[in-house]
Amino acid sequence: MSSATEQLKKFKTFSPKKLPLEEPLAPGHRACQGCGEVLALRQVMKALGNEVIVVSATGCMEIISSAYPQSAWRVPWLHVAFENAAAVASGVESAYKVMVRKGKIPKKKVTFLAIAGDGGTADIGLQSLSGALERGHDFIYVCLDNEAYMNTGIQRSSSTPYGAMTTTSPPGKKSIGQHTWKKNMAAIAAAHDIPYVATASPAYYVDLMNKVKKASLIEGPAYLHIFSPCPTGWRCAPHDSIQTARLVVQTRIFPLYEVIEGRWKLSRKISKPKPVSKYLKLQQRFRHLTEKDIAFIQARVDKEYEELLARCGLQEGKEVPGKIGT
Amino acid sequence: MAKRIGIEVSLAVSEAVKLADVDVIAAYPITPQTHIVEHLSELVADGELDAEFIPVESEHSAMSTCCGSAAAGARTFTATSSQGLALMLEICYIAPALRLPIVMAVANRSLSAPISIWNDHSDLMASRDTGWIQTVAENGQEAFDLILHAFRVAEDHRVLLPVIVNMDGFTLTHVIEPIEILSQEEVARYLPPYSARMRLDTAKPVTMGPVGVPEVYTEAKKAQDEALKAARPVILEAWEEFGKHFGRYYKPVETYCTEGAETLLITMGSIGETAMSAVDAMRSQGKKVGLVRLRLWRPFPFTEFLEAVKGVKYLAVVDRALGLNGAGGPLATEIKAALYDEEERPYIWNYVAGLAGRDVTVENFVEMADGVEAAAADNLKSDYTIINVRE
Numbered sequence: 001m002s003s004a005t006e007q008l009k010k011f012k013t014f015s016p017k018k019l020p021l022e023e024p025l026a027p028g029h030r031a032c033q034g035c036g037e038v039l040a041l042r043q044v045m046k047a048l049g050n051e052v053i054v055v056s057a058t059g060c061m062e063i064i065s066s067a068y069p070q071s072a073w074r075v076p077w078l079h080v081a082f083e084n085a086a087a088v089a090s091g092v093e094s095a096y097k098v099m100v101r102k103g104k105i106p107k108k109k110v111t112f113l114a115i116a117g118d119g120g121t122a123d124i125g126l127q128s129l130s131g132a133l134e135r136g137h138d139f140i141y142v143c144l145d146n147e148a149y150m151n152t153g154i155q156r157s158s159s160t161p162y163g164a165m166t167t168t169s170p171p172g173k174k175s176i177g178q179h180t181w182k183k184n185m186a187a188i189a190a191a192h193d194i195p196y197v198a199t200a201s202p203a204y205y206v207d208l209m210n211k212v213k214k215a216s217l218i219e220g221p222a223y224l225h226i227f228s229p230c231p232t233g234w235r236c237a238p239h240d241s242i243q244t245a246r247l248v249v250q251t252r253i254f255p256l257y258e259v260i261e262g263r264w265k266l267s268r269k270i271s272k273p274k275p276v277s278k279y280l281k282l283q284q285r286f287r288h289l290t291e292k293d294i295a296f297i298q299a300r301v302d303k304e305y306e307e308l309l310a311r312c313g314l315q316e317g318k319e320v321p322g323k324i325g326t
Numbered sequence: 327m328a329k330r331i332g333i334e335v336s337l338a339v340s341e342a343v344k345l346a347d348v349d350v351i352a353a354y355p356i357t358p359q360t361h362i363v364e365h366l367s368e369l370v371a372d373g374e375l376d377a378e379f380i381p382v383e384s385e386h387s388a389m390s391t392c393c394g395s396a397a398a399g400a401r402t403f404t405a406t407s408s409q410g411l412a413l414m415l416e417i418c419y420i421a422p423a424l425r426l427p428i429v430m431a432v433a434n435r436s437l438s439a440p441i442s443i444w445n446d447h448s449d450l451m452a453s454r455d456t457g458w459i460q461t462v463a464e465n466g467q468e469a470f471d472l473i474l475h476a477f478r479v480a481e482d483h484r485v486l487l488p489v490i491v492n493m494d495g496f497t498l499t500h501v502i503e504p505i506e507i508l509s510q511e512e513v514a515r516y517l518p519p520y521s522a523r524m525r526l527d528t529a530k531p532v533t534m535g536p537v538g539v540p541e542v543y544t545e546a547k548k549a550q551d552e553a554l555k556a557a558r559p560v561i562l563e564a565w566e567e568f569g570k571h572f573g574r575y576y577k578p579v580e581t582y583c584t585e586g587a588e589t590l591l592i593t594m595g596s597i598g599e600t601a602m603s604a605v606d607a608m609r610s611q612g613k614k615v616g617l618v619r620l621r622l623w624r625p626f627p628f629t630e631f632l633e634a635v636k637g638v639k640y641l642a643v644v645d646r647a648l649g650l651n652g653a654g655g656p657l658a659t660e661i662k663a664a665l666y667d668e669e670e671r672p673y674i675w676n677y678v679a680g681l682a683g684r685d686v687t688v689e690n691f692v693e694m695a696d697g698v699e700a701a702a703a704d705n706l707k708s709d710y711t712i713i714n715v716r717e
Contacts (some may be wrong), residue, residue: 030665033430046377050528050556051528051529052528053398053526055394063537065536066533066536066537067537067539068536069536071536073533075529075531076526076531076532076533077531077532077534078394078397078526078534079418079421079534079535080390080393080394080424080537080538081417083386084386084387084390084417087386087390087391087394088372088390088391088393088394088397089382090387090391090394091350091390091391091393091394091395091396091402092394092395092397092398092526093348093350093394094350094378094391094394094395094400095350095378095394095395095396095398095399095400096398097378097479098349098350098376098377098378098400099349099398099399099400101376102349103526104349104374104399104519105399107642111335111530127383127384127387128384128387130383131384135381135382156341159538196599226481233341263568269663273357322503326676
């Protein structure tokens with residue numbers, strides 16, 4: 001097996017003017033207005049094309065795309081349960097591998113994609129994901145992170161950011177709301193020493209699609225953590241969805257990076273960051289936060305960004321090699 | 327050519343899986359199932375079986391992986407026991423609903439707490455209404471044969487349902503018995519290659535496991551219920567074919583010395599062999615006692631069971647699990663339900679015996695057969711007794 005770096009030599013970037021016309025996820029579905037998650041999913045599917053088998057965990061994207069007798073899927077799609085998308089994908093991928101080897105089905109390049117929300121990934125599905133990453137199945141796992149259990153009605157997850165209001169982390173006299181810091185799921189995936197890990201945002205769609213395509217070229221497990229705005233759960237305007245997805249990157253709250261064979265690489269350095277308050281104030285879920293709370297969040301975001309720069313071998317003020325989309 | 331050899335039953339089960347030329351095995355260790363997947367891992371490591379051996383991180387993932395594999399069109403096997411089956415249970419409901427023909431060996435074991443690794447039917451009963459076809463082996467040869475039967479039934483396009491082959495943990499799985507191991511050619515003649523009716527294929531996309539809105543959920547469940555009932559003739563046909571090929575004929579309900587019997591012992595699993603010895607002993611003393619053993623547990627073989635107990639006065643139903651419901655064991659409640667519409671119903675006393683590896687002896691069976699007659703003579707209301715309790 002050649003290295004991921006060598007496999008990426010075949011990689012050709014998407015350009016905004018020449019995006020694929022195929023829509024493996026059909027336009028008809030039942031997502032809320034302004035759903036950032038379904039936009040991200042559409043971009044994922046456009047990047048992968050039609051030779052893909054999708055395993056979906058229970059969650060918003062499963063509900064909105066598969067209510068029988070309708071289906072928004074133009075590619076083979078399987079849903080089994082909430083916490084097991086990675087295990088189910090392990091079975092599908094292994095079945096293909098052995099059936100091709102035994103000559104039962106024709107050999108062709110098929111991509112195996114598992115998708116789940118942050119609950120199905122960072123909480124209940126973490127064990128199943130960890131097992132599949134450790135075993136080295138050749139599949140892509142995409143976490144569409146809308147930062148709470150949105151499908152059941154906005155309950156907190158371990159991916160909910162500090163200070164956010166959810167129905168199970170309500171702010172009150174004795175609570176700020178979510179009182180733990182967002183779990184760093186991409187770093188957990190990277191700690192499995194898999195060939196490819198990346199973060200992405202639908203506001204930077206070419207970057208997102210390039211990362212998905214890279215993930216499909218690399219043999220072995222790939223993990224993508226995609227920031228997915230949820231106007232319903234975040235109490236923001238549907239038309240601010242993409243703006244939110246852009247601001248989260250511009251404020252350094254959710255930096256875009258890749259980890260290729262253990263080498264951390266920033267996709268876009270935010271040299272002049274916008275204040276986190278600009279991002280927080282677009283969303284009602286943060287409206288109870290005081291200036292002091294926001295200052296605390298700002299300090300932690302700054303610190304984490306510094307740590308990320310160090311991991312990428314960069315320091316503040318220096319130029320980043322490469323630009324977004326490469 | 328078939329070969330009769332002395333072999334541990336777990337290993338014989340693995341040999342049956344190998345002869346079925348399985349494609350994907352999901353494996354997680356749990357006592358007393360371990361020897362089955364250990365031997366399969368050796369067969370794969372030695373190149374004797376070309377399969378993907380997936381050492382998953384939990385039984386929940388084992389069953390999930392099996393669902394993915396079967397949906398992709400591969401012949402799929404796993405094995406479990408007790409707590410492992412309990413952890414799988416969520417996905418055990420989904421596999422038959424998605425019509426995925428997975429075969430699973432269950433080395434029956436008690437459920438916690440208190441933790442116990444020994445044999446009873448607590449796990450079997452926990453999974454009884456998941457929608458799987460379930461057979462129960464009495465001895466090693468049956469365990470071997472039922473695995474091949476399971477693949478043939480599960481993958482039949484008239485069925486497409488998963489099958490559990492139950493075998494008592496330790497008392498069966500860890501015993502060395504003389505077992506006739508069939509040859510690859512013989513098995514190939516009985517078990518056709520698996521061809522999925524529908525599979526995840528990019529050339530012909532399908533959506534599997536969609537949301538069931540209230541308008542369709544009931545219909546989906548009715549279809550599943552009908553599919554399980556419709557499996558019954560195929561299960562019988564596959565046993566009939568097995569007999570024609572290999573000379574061993576199996577039935578859903580096995581009877582022993584039932585001619586002229588007034589009292590019948592009812593068992594499932596390996597204690598049936600001890601019960602036979604008890605029947606022999608009682609018959610030699612002129613007692614009119616016989617034995618009925620269930621080999622098919624799901625779908626419940628109503629016709630054959632009612633036929634087997636027709637005209638008898640007393641049933642001593644032996645449960646190896648305690649239904650914590652105030653009504654005794656699950657086997658007895660099932661049997662009482664089966665007999666409800668009969669005009670002449672036998673008097674039933676339910677015995678819960680052999681929990682977590684507690685021995686059930688010939689003397690115990692004699693005690694049970696005598697006990698049901700005595701209770702009837704005393705006009706006691708039909709009830710249950712947990713036997714061998716130290717008090």
